[in-house]
Amino acid sequence: MLSFATEFPVSPDGVETIFVDTVRRWVLDSPYTVFSEADLAHFCLDGEFNTKLNGQFLSSVYIRQSEEVVLGAQLITIDKDIEWNTSIVLSKNSDDCWIGIRTSREAVSPAVNLPKAKKPVVVRSILGALSGSLDGDFEVQDKPHFLTNNDIILASRIISGDTGSRLPIVYISVSYNGRLLVDAGSLAQKLSGMAHVVVEPNRPFSQRLQIEVNSSNVYGGALGVYWPDAAARRMVIIPTDYDRVSELRDDIFESIRSALLNRQPLYRCTWAAVREALSRKIIEDLKSSGSKEINDYIEQFDQEQLSIKQNLSDAEREIARLRSEIKKYNAISAPGAGISIKNVAEQELYPGEIFDVIIESLEDAINNTVPNSRKVHILSSLVKSNSVSSHRGDDRSRLKAVLRDYKRMDGKTRSELLDLGFSITEDGKHYKLIYKNDPRYTFALSKTGSDVRGGLNSASDIAKRLF
Known part of the structure; x- marks a missing residue:
């Protein structure tokens, strides 16, 4: 069963020697290896190499023809009733140089439970020894790519899947107060060789990007996974949905690993x-040796290979055509049974907010419409088929809980309000609360809560405008 797969471009400078040394070191430094330096004396030399020792099998192939180089190694290990098979391949031609790494594992007996899939150590070893090359608009590296205010067009290409890259792109938006909700550096290291990690610079950039991509970008601290084909699946991750940052990183890793497979x-x-x-x-x-006995076989073999390559080329062209058609369809189609809602200028303050407001408005409309009318039947059907998220209700309840016994702005109250999305500044005798850094939603909160119901009244006034 395949458990890991990726391909990424690297710099061709001195790549063959570095590749061989890195893979040899990976084999010898493994705590499970049974091979010694002497066993690998002919590893990755010209042609084919095979060796077997105590249940481990190591093979290598090195082919150089003109400007094309094919260099590969395969290690098969049986450990604790599990067979591990890792192949590492370098493919170089006059245009570029790519590395492919694939790992599979099979249980020798049905009773064996396979361990959790991980990224092979050799991925990081190769990226540490070889310089990553350009994959479309981005260089392969183990660090984040930080966008600047001049990169709006580049960011829009990320969202639409038009960067020309093969690896997916994890786009990290800034929160409403301009901070990142994840550690971009550690995420980039975890996803090195699997995805590019890109960070937007600030909130104004996000708002400009919203206009450029018709509100299809992630925002407010959310993360989006965008593939180099607009027809491919996309993924939105909300950091606040996770109790621990490590859980978020693991979830993103697992989603990308599964998609790459x-x-x-x-x-x-x-x-x-x-x-x-x-x-x-x-x-x-x-052929070069002039062996007459196999000339007929070689001729037939060549014809068969040409036919296979032609069929493969035709299939790839058809796949490209279908992807183009899917891309066009995605651009014009809208979700829902015949219902289309065009993108609006308002940016959601949480994912799905606009949809929630629409459904809640339909619920209100039902109560103000003639009972048992056609209009009520249609609206009721829509409400019944589309549930709202709990976000608005949850935040309303949290706000009331924070301000219920409000007396002063202590550390706990400030922390809770910040977590809800409010920025807090002092304004004379009051605090000024701004929700999600949108000045339209500015509220005053007394510095001293003298009225026993003052806090709840403030929470109620705020909730009516926001939730």
Whole structure:
């Protein structure tokens, strides 16, 4: 069962020597290895190499033809009734150089439980030894990419999946007070070789981006995963939905890992492509030797290969055409059974807010419409089929709980209000609360709560305007 798969471009400068040294070091430094330096004396030399020792199998292939290089290693290990198979492939030509890493694991017996899938250590080793190259608009690295105020067009290409990259992009928006709700550095390290991590600079940038992409961007501290094909699935992550930051990182990692497994691999970076290159070299060598006995077989083999390649090329063109059609469809289609709501200028203060307001407004309209009328039947059907989130109700309850016994702005009260999305400044005899940094939603709160119901009254007034 395949458990990990990725491909990423690297710099071609000195890549072959560095690649061989890094993979050899990875094999020898593994706590599970049974091989010694002497066992690997011919590892990754020209042609094919195989060795077997105490249940471990190591193979390598090195083919160089003109400007094309195919270099691969495969390590198979049986440990505690689990067979691990890791292949690492380098594919270099005159245009670029790519690394492909795939790991699979199989239980030897049905009673064995497979451990949680992880990113192979060799991914970080290779990225540490080799310089990442450009993948579309972004260089492969283990650090975040920080956008500037001049990168609106680049950000819009991320949202629409038009950056030309193969790896997905994790876009981190800033919160309403301009802070990041996740550690972008640690997330970039965890996803290195699997995805690019991109950070927007500030809230005004997010608001400008909203106009550019018709409100399809993440915002307010949320994270979005965007794939280099607008037809691919997207994902929105809300950091406040997680109790611990580590849970958020693990969830993003697992989602991207799973998606990479189901994506069609870059064939040139697979072990099958390595074996094909080796077979092709053997046949070319036989041709060059003038062996008459196999000339007919070689001719038929060549014809079959041409046919296979032509069919593959036709299939790839059809896939590209279908993706283009899906992209067009996604651009014009709208969710719902014949209901279309155009993007509005208002940016949601939490994901799904506009939808929640619409459904709640429909509920209010039902109470003010002639009973048992066609209008009531339609509105009731819509409300019944579309539930609202609990966000508005939860925040309303939290606000009332915070201000219920309000006497002064102590540390706990301030922390709770900040967590709800309010910024707090002093304004004479009152505090000024601004919700989500939107000056339209500014409220005054007394510095001293003399009235026993003063806090609840303030909470009620605020909740009526916001929730």
